[in-house]
Amino acid sequence: MTKALIVNNLKKKYKEVEALKGISFEVGEGEIFGLVGPNGAGKSTALKIIATILSPTSGSVTVFDYDIKKDAAKIREIISYLPEEAGAYKNLSGIAYLKFMAAIFTDDTEKQKEYLEFAIKIADLRSRLKDKAKTYSKGMTRKLLIARTVMSKPKLIILDEPTSGLDVINAYEIRNIIRDLAKQGMSVLLSSHNMLEIEFLSQRIGIIHEGKIHVTGTPAELKKEYQANNLEEVFVKLNS
């Protein structure tokens, strides 16, 4: 079976700081894989490397058999990345932003229309799509960006803290969107420091701390192995 993502012994150093100390994990096709860990654990660095915007110091990353160092341009065509706390272009309306991003993903005008329709459905912002993005609430912006991320139905979706800073209703809606997308066959790699969210969404998880993945498995496997009621307890036991 083709793997959506294979990360092998990935290391990243920023001058003296070693953000990733050799992490390895895999994501299967149509799978939601959650990278969970506290702030500063190395989650965002790992995601940025997989999203081709940072280069690894050593190790390898392959996305649907494309190597991150040799085939970055090919990878960008099949992935979509949502950075943590990202915004949209303030002076563009929601619809103008989606049109712009559709044109970035494809030159084909028919496909652009298709992407746009899908994004409008996902964003569910109705008449507010005509307003400038700077007038949106945090939840509305996040929905717009999730719609942008998935509009081209990428083979691998990379989501960094997708519900960070959102209220309960908005976070709930976005979690449901992510689950629906995975059902449509898209692979999802998401990061969060919210262990309960990861447990709810992910089929498999990797617990990352201080640049190292300590353990991977399904939430049920990990809870059983560490005799814990939830992932928070697993994490505490791992670090004690």
Place this chain on the structure above:
Amino acid sequence: MKKFLVLLKKEIRELITPQMIIPIVVMVVIFSLIGNLMSKEAKKMQTPQDINLIDQDQSQTSQEIIKILEAGNFKITILENGKIEEIMKNKPDRETLPLIIIPAGLEKGLNKFEAQKIAIYRRVKSFSLLSSIKSGNLDRVVALINENLSNQLISKNLKNANPQFLKYPVVSSEFVLIGANVANIGLSQLMGAMQSQTAFIPIILFIVIIMAAQMVAAAVAAEKENKTFETLLSSPIGRKTIVLAKLVGSGIVALLFAAFYMFGFRSYIQGITGGNGAPKNPALIEALNKLGLNFGSGDYILLGISLFLAILCALAIAIILGILAEDVKGVQTVITPLMVMIMIPYFLTLFFDINTLSPVLKYLVYAIPFSHPFLASQNILTHNYLPVILGIVYELVIFIIFVIIASKIFSSDKVLTIKLSFKKKKLFNR
């Protein structure tokens, strides 16, 4: 190419915002208003100036003086003689000032070849440029009287003498040389004419280059701050395309705003000069033509290329500086060195001839790419084309170097990781 155009459209839409347009429109309107005001004031000054006069001498000479002043575009109102303080106290300013007093005994004194004093009273309400010009106009009173009275005194006392010759036995006939061209014109007259035609060029260059640099640096910093940059960098679009779209987008918007400024400045200059700044004196026009001091279409193209390349250089440097800024607020700080680099040639070319500076300073000015359009306007007028072409080549080289550096940064981790840190270093390591 399609994606480049999509990005370019987005850049322009992001840059042209009401917050950007309103200050520019306001500035253009203000320039037009000032120009209009100056034009009205200048017209006002051309109308006969009202002067009040007390003739204490009541002589033939004092009558002659009144005639001289009337012929010299002054409108005279004769006031009753009396104590000056009383006159001032009892009547409002407009009926008494400015006031000229021809003293009693003026004619007798002149006939004895004794210099006489004419008193001039005027009230100072402000120290503005226009009020000083008005005061200067009043200074003409004594010059007019002297010129005419001395002619009359010479004619009266020296039979068959030519007063003009006796007063000015030697007059200058000035010639100015530019290259191989020679014209019979005074240097100060030529300088005045040239300044009225070219004064706005360095100002426009200065504003456009600074504005373009600020725009692109702010655009990059805003992308970083909003993390839209990370989205773009992970999208199927080339890094060079991103750099190029930002450069071209900011360049187009800067040129558009430059056109607005030009319009505003033109109205301003028209207001000051009462025309488009072009000379109207036929002798001056002939001299300028002889010296070749006119911009031909080829000259405008050369100046345009030099300016465009200077803008591109500023944009390429500013895009790198924008990456160094942590957010939009930090843009002003990171862009300061660039602004200083633009200010140096602006002020130096405004006040000095670069070629007469010390070698170190001269080559320092040449090394700054933004110096060349400032120097080009002067060199083109004096038909010194080699430095203009060398300047253009130099600007092109600098632009290419900085675009390569910017593209390399955009293709590396540095685009997200480098930033200027102003935090104080720890004095002691724990």
